[in-house]
Amino acid sequence: MVQPSEIQAAVRADAEDARQLVRQLFDYAELPYHEEQSSAAMAKLLEQAGFEVEYPFFQEKLGYGTAYRATLKNGEGPKVAFLAEYDALPIIGHGCGHNLHGPLSVLAGLAMARLKDRFSGTVQVIGTPAEEENGAKIPMASDGVFDDLDLAVMMHSWSGGTSCPDMDVLSLRCYVAEFYGREAHAVAGPWAGASALAAARKFLDLVDARRESFTRDVRFNAVLLEGGSFPNTIPGYAKIRLEFRTDSRGKLAEMDRIVRRCAEGAAMAMDCTVTFTPGLLDFDDMVRVDALETETARLLAENGETVGEILPASGSSDLGNVSYRCPSIQPLISITDEALALHTQKLRDATLLPAAHRAMKRGACTLAGLALRVLNDEAFRAAVRSDFQRALKEKG
Known part of the structure; x- marks a missing residue:
């Protein structure tokens, strides 16, 4: 010894x-x-x-x-x-x-x-x-x-x-969610646009609404990276980086499903589309x-x-x-x-x-x-x- x-x-x-x-x-x-x-x-x-x-x-x-x-x-x-x-x-x-x-x-x-x-x-x-x-x-x-x-x-x-x-x-999954809408003049013709920024905001609102059903170990964090440059233009593009954590990698799939449904629902409601790109490898x-x-x-x-x-x-x-x-x-x-x-x-x-x-x-x-x-x-x-x-x- x-x-x-x-x-x-x-x-x-x-x-x-x-x-x-x-x-x-x-x-x-x-x-x-x-x-x-x-x-x-x-x-x-x-x-x-x-x-x-x-x-x-x-x-x-x-x-x-x-x-x-x-x-x-x-x-x-x-x-x-x-x-x-x-x-x-x-x-x-x-x-x-x-x-x-x-x-x-x-x-x-x-x-x-x-x-x-x-x-x-x-x-x-x-x-x-x-x-x-x-x-x-x-x-x-x-x-x-x-x-x-x-x-x-x-x-x-x-x-x-x-x-x-x-x-x-904790286990971790990270995404970049990109919302695509239609640009338009925010004063002269906003009805011609579809706000990607509004879709991104609604996505975060929907996730917040789901928080009460999350188990205690779940953490969700997000930051808006892009959402337009001028207030008088309806943004046609918005980007969010998000991540969620759980106490077991087996739970990531369920959180993934919830997050995607929130994003897709928000995009649909605002006449936009959304894509997900991995931001990091899964931890x-x-x-x-x-x-x-x-x-x-x-x-x-x-x-x-x-x-x-x-x-x-x-x-x-x-x-x-x-x-x-x-x-x-x-x-x-x-x-x-x-x-x-x-x-x-x-x-x-x-x-x-x-x-x-x-x-x-x-x-x-x-x-x-x-x-x-x-x-x-x-x-x-x-x-x-x-x-x-x-x-x-x-x-x-």
Whole structure:
């Protein structure tokens, strides 16, 4: 059994390189699909540590070259992967903390390289770009990249002084709805027109009227992107970007039916037509694995974290898609005692604080400890697999 002190020493050995990587990614602040410098810096560190690096990875199917897969093999045995994110947000930069928890996964991988003689099996670090858009994990999951893993794990930056053993997420579908009517002069001959803007507004009104029949987990959000340019012209075109979330991907089809009927009814009433175009790939909800959550909570506490309850699902992540393919978990690591919202400048700036760097080390120790438990403990691995299969079955 690998002692916590051994894992902590392995993490400390590369912690300064990881801290510098945090700053590099902060400065690069590269947007989804364009994380060239960030991915190259991470891949270089892993290659120097003895990982066999595929970079770019999965480029043909992604359509861009900023994913990577680093593999460290020590004989036959189980396979675990640390997943790393590193895309930033427009304007804000790294307001979601990817510049911190991406290097955290790399640091866990570097620690495993130093502990290579203490396990049999395979360790991977997989760079998964574009989480804030069409997350790369989604096509990777569909293509079977994660199917042979005994564990896929990453952490997500958090705040408030309390860390959580997992992050629950909602399934998500996104569309662009385009309404087509007839332009006309709004004063001289409005009767000749058909207002696409009115159809779009009625669509949103109809969805609002349906809200009382939504289950508690459903969230619907929309924004009007286009609806005319001049008030004295009946708009012949309007565009809405919309998204809806549920606690199970199986419910997306019913929400899809409701949303489309509302749009089609509004268009028909206003003598318009409507088309739907996918805005993003579908994000899945989380298949939670009890055995992983229990062990992660123990490891977080062992490494000095204050551990809280798992929060109700309030957002979406492409790790949900991974969780339908293999046992997966995404703990939240608090990087500051101050309670900060994600996607803000304050959270971004907190990733550079000494407290965040200390949290990164504790998080890397937790991930490495979990990976070693899966690799070395056959009974635990079987319990994880059993809980995963049961949770998957319950999802339907």
